[in-house]
Amino acid sequence: MAFSSTEQEKLNLARRHRKARLFSRFCGAITWSGVLLLAVLLYQVSIEGFHWLDWQFVDSFPSRFPERAGVKSALVGTLWLIILVAMISIPVGVSTALYLEEFAGKGRIAKIIEVNIANLAGVPSIVYGILGLAVFVRYMLLERSLISGALTMSLLILPVIIIASREAIKTVPQSIRYAAYSLGATKWQTTWAHVLPASFPGIMTGVILALSRAIGETAPLIMIGANTFVAFLPEGPMDAFTALPIQIYNWVSRPQEEFHELAAAGIIILLAVLLIMNATAIYIRNKTERRLK
Amino acid sequence: MTKTTETAQAGELISPAFDSQASIKKSGVRWGEFVIKGWLGVCALISILTTAAIVFLLLKETFNFFENVSPGEFFLGTTWTPLFEPSSFGVLPLVWGTMLVTVGAALIAIPTGLASAIYLSEYASDRVRRIIKPVLELLAGIPTVVYGYFALTFVTPMLRNIFPDLQVFNALSAAIVVGIMVLPMVATLSDNALRAVPVSLRQGAYALGATSYEVTTRVVVPAGLSGVMASFLLAISRAIGETMAVTLAAGQTPNLSLSMFESIQTMTSYIVQVSLGDTPTGGVAYQTLFAVATLLFAITLTINIISQIILNRFREVYD
């Protein structure tokens, strides 16, 4: 077969190159429109809600009257949740990851647990809500309290923490472990002194991601009965509560325009909380990563 | 702690701070290790217990439900009015509503997500990546209730300018917003899958005189197809399980109509509706919650398992 450069072939090549250029521009345009979308969304939220943002808004309880309504109980509820969920899910999640990576070996049981966790990661959050309702609220008689909400959310984000922690632990080089073992250290001594500190930045990132997800979830909290109208501050884990996403949902569901604007203001607060959490995570990760270098 | 009898005199150790002549036999169980391993194992067990609890709960009430309502009526019936008289328990409208939203969301998220992934892995410079990647993470991190708000206050009014027949609560807005919500997932996971394709494959194709379009569509994407498809499936599963955005955007009217301009109800928003209402525990209406939840769970679980199989089956290729 002769490969002579005919006019036809030259045309073909030109067309193919044109196609390639168009394609890359097309993909680029689509990608940047995603960025544009985010900008639009944030802009929309800001202009709607900004003028409602003042100290009175943060300091007031929800009310039937838009001018008097605020996010105080919701914000406090969300902060409570962050702390409680962190206290429950971090030890359990990291422990599970350590067990699977360092202690469990490669047997059948470890495989079953691993597959199980991957499946749990994909279960819709509302199913966790049903679980929380039946187990924590009804069976354990914890009522519609902060602790019920925290336990439910912890179960929800546990798979995320486990998977992220495992990834972080896997990146610790095996040579470090061998060095420790060769000095006559037990598995736990090695894990505690070397594996955990080395994987800490990665674990931290995963934890913050998981907590961010927990803060934004509404459906499970609705299922366990977090009241939508809470005009008091919870004082202990057994108290009833509300949270920012629920308050926002409540306001958005109302027909009046002012409540939609209130919702936007609430969203700004919620996004601010998320931003602070993520910034803290990045800060902690950078500090610990630098120390290890 | 006996000293061995055959110790030579030469080679005295410098400092006898250890009892290094001790026997190497076990001197009892290391209790610390045992307790710690136990605690770690118990934690690992919690994940198994969670699954067991979910399955048990859902199935128990679902069985109760099917004692009162025939499976035929449930799976094939076309009217869903469990909370009113006369009550009807055909779940198809809910499934249809879920499907409308999911298919619409997939039509938005999959092409754009894949295009973004291709752009990120094949064309974008490092600088561009460093901007886009955080943007994707941000989009993925936005709480779902915010998307619901966005649908009601921005998307729907905007669409109504184009389609005056559009109802305030409609499936189209829900589909759009859910699509935006799962788009980052498709983009990120597909990007990972495409980047895992060895550079040597691309270089081989370029060396044969292929254009970037041809290399991408005929070499890279097919090579990373398993990861890409897994990302599609995971996004679909996420869309099916989405609750707040659809509840806010699409309303709560079970509906078998083909039109996306009307209000519909998905499985998830029905579950929320029941729990926000005053449904008494134990009645058939209460049991519908579990029946629908079991159906939802079964669907998402199946999709997730399929996506895991796809990922595992084809991952061997590079290892």
Add this chain to the structure above:
Amino acid sequence: MSPPGMDPSTAEVGQPMHKKSVLELRDVNIYYSEKRAVNNVSFNIRRNKITAIIGPSGCGKSTLLRSLNRMNDFVEGARVEGELLFGNENLYGSDVDPVEVRRRIGMVFQKPNPFPKSIYDNIAWGPKINGYKDSTDELVERSLKQAALWEEVKDRLHDSALNLSGGQQQRLCIARALAMEPEVLLMDEPCSALDPISTSHIEDLMFELKEQYTIVIVTHNMQQAARISDYTAFMEMGDLIEFNVTKRIFTRPAIKRTEEYVTGRFG
């Protein structure tokens, strides 16, 4: 084939160890799942001497070395048969604690693997977790001096160990192992990742260490074995071809295969 008094094949099972040997291998077989990596190896490690194990790649020398401090336990499917006697006890006895074994038989690895901590903490950690109660400052100084690293790092003990050069890191690893005061120090090709100058530093070190410690070194560098070791074991394909005083192995080996290897005709 073996020096007089060192021939383990005359020792019957259950017989105590020779009084000059610190480790005795008797009919040792090591398997990875179904594949046999070490076949029926027997020889003695003599106290306060350097024993080298040489042989072409894949002959099982590293596997054998790792079995001496039970590091093979971490390899899936690894199985050891036969007797490895240490203090008249079999290292693989059913009631033996591998952690105890590793306390007393230390190891230096091929690639330097210091902990991502300070120099000081690298050395002090092992003894501390094993109950060391005396002054760690003295311990650190002593170990670093033994490893000929003290002068270079004495002013920056709390700097990260990862800032050291390759040769320094390996000497740190040696110091770290010595801090545990092991009876035997196993070295798995300790210089193969280092430049020639660092290599000669470490070889000089080994001569000094010989007075207090017993050293077993695996090396693919024949000249190194000839330079520093007292006894040499030559392995090929899992078999122990010959074991003798180093001078004999390299000048008048008894087995033809040994001669072929040490004269560079293969491997």
